[in-house]
């Protein structure tokens with residue numbers, strides 16, 4: 545049996561965490577031979593609710609769960625941690641503009657970035673789920689100067705999985721028949737879900753669907769899926785977000801399948817002419833705990849304009865919180 549690894553989850557008494565913690569503790573994230581210690585962070589008023597979640601975790605008697613630590617102090621929750629899933633964030637309140645939301649969350653993610661920098665494992669892998677995820681990840685990374693910015697990522701795997709599901713339904717196939725799906729850019733409704741390189745059972749996906757379906761159906765459905773779920777459920781996606789967070793970390797730690805790739809929002813390095821200094825979702829392959837941007841893809845004029853639009857939004861988000869980047 546391997547030594548236990550430490551996994552921190554923030555917003556641990558929230559909706560997503562209620563699905564996420566049980567997946568991590570059961571081995572879905574890091575594999576059936578990897579014991580874990582959960583280190584859970586919440587704000588002080590939610591500590592009582594968090595104690596209830598811990599009772600339930602204990603009642604599952606998970607063989608892989610070695611310990612659970614709870615705290616409202618980031619320096620306790622991030623101590624020596626190997627994996628951090630930053631889920632807790634301030635939701636948008638009445639009358640709040642996107643800029644207000646960015647600022648409110650900037651305070652949370654700069655504090656957490658500093659704590660990670662100070663006390664976490666030097667090999668930590670960080671996934672930001674809390675919205676606006678890409679820019680929150682940028683803030684956390686910029687507050688952790690002793691770590692590589694590439695250790696901070698944001699989640700577009702839910703968008704990736706949504707895109708797989710839509711294309712599978714349209715082509716009468718299963719999601720596992722589809723390879724090389726790509727989400728470019730921001731986890732927002734400017735994202736660009738791109739099937740240009742995708743295959744379905746080895747055949748080019750683009751040849752199986754028409755451009756009108758792509759532009760009028762597929763792209764807007766994936767872009768607006770979060771809002772559609774909020775409208776239908778009266779609450780934002782939770783179980784699917786938890787599943788995607790588990791997928792993101794598992795792929796990063798354990799690798800992509802041969803011939804396939806996934807989407808991760810990572811610090812742009814200028815690849816595909818995206819400006820460095822933003823967290824942009826790219827197609828990546830993962831091996832030995834490291835991700836690599838897939839290079840050399842041909843970009844059509846249509847794709848270029850979509851990729852630029854979502855880059856513009858990320859630049860605007862960065863401009864709104866630039867004064868908080870260290």
Ligand SMILES: NC(=O)c1ccc[n+]([C@@H]2O[C@H](COP(=O)([O-])OP(=O)(O)OC[C@H]3O[C@@H](n4cnc5c(N)ncnc54)[C@H](O)[C@@H]3O)[C@@H](O)[C@H]2O)c1
Nearest residue numbers: 555557558559560586587590632633673674675699702785
């Ligand atoms: N990237 C994605 O694909 C994706 C998908 C779904 C939801 N989200 C986002 O994930 C976030 C969480 O969603 P949820 O449904 O679990 O929300 P929730 O409101 O149910 O839970 C959030 C929890 O975070 C806690 N929290 C707030 N500030 C904190 C802080 N400073 N430190 C620690 N904990 C803190 C709250 O007390 C709450 O328990 C939201 O921002 C949501 O928009 C992202």
Ligand SMILES: O=C(O)C[C@H](O)C(=O)O
Nearest residue numbers: 675769770771773780781
């Ligand atoms: O869209 C939202 O606000 C919620 C979440 O980010 C989602 O994609 O489901």
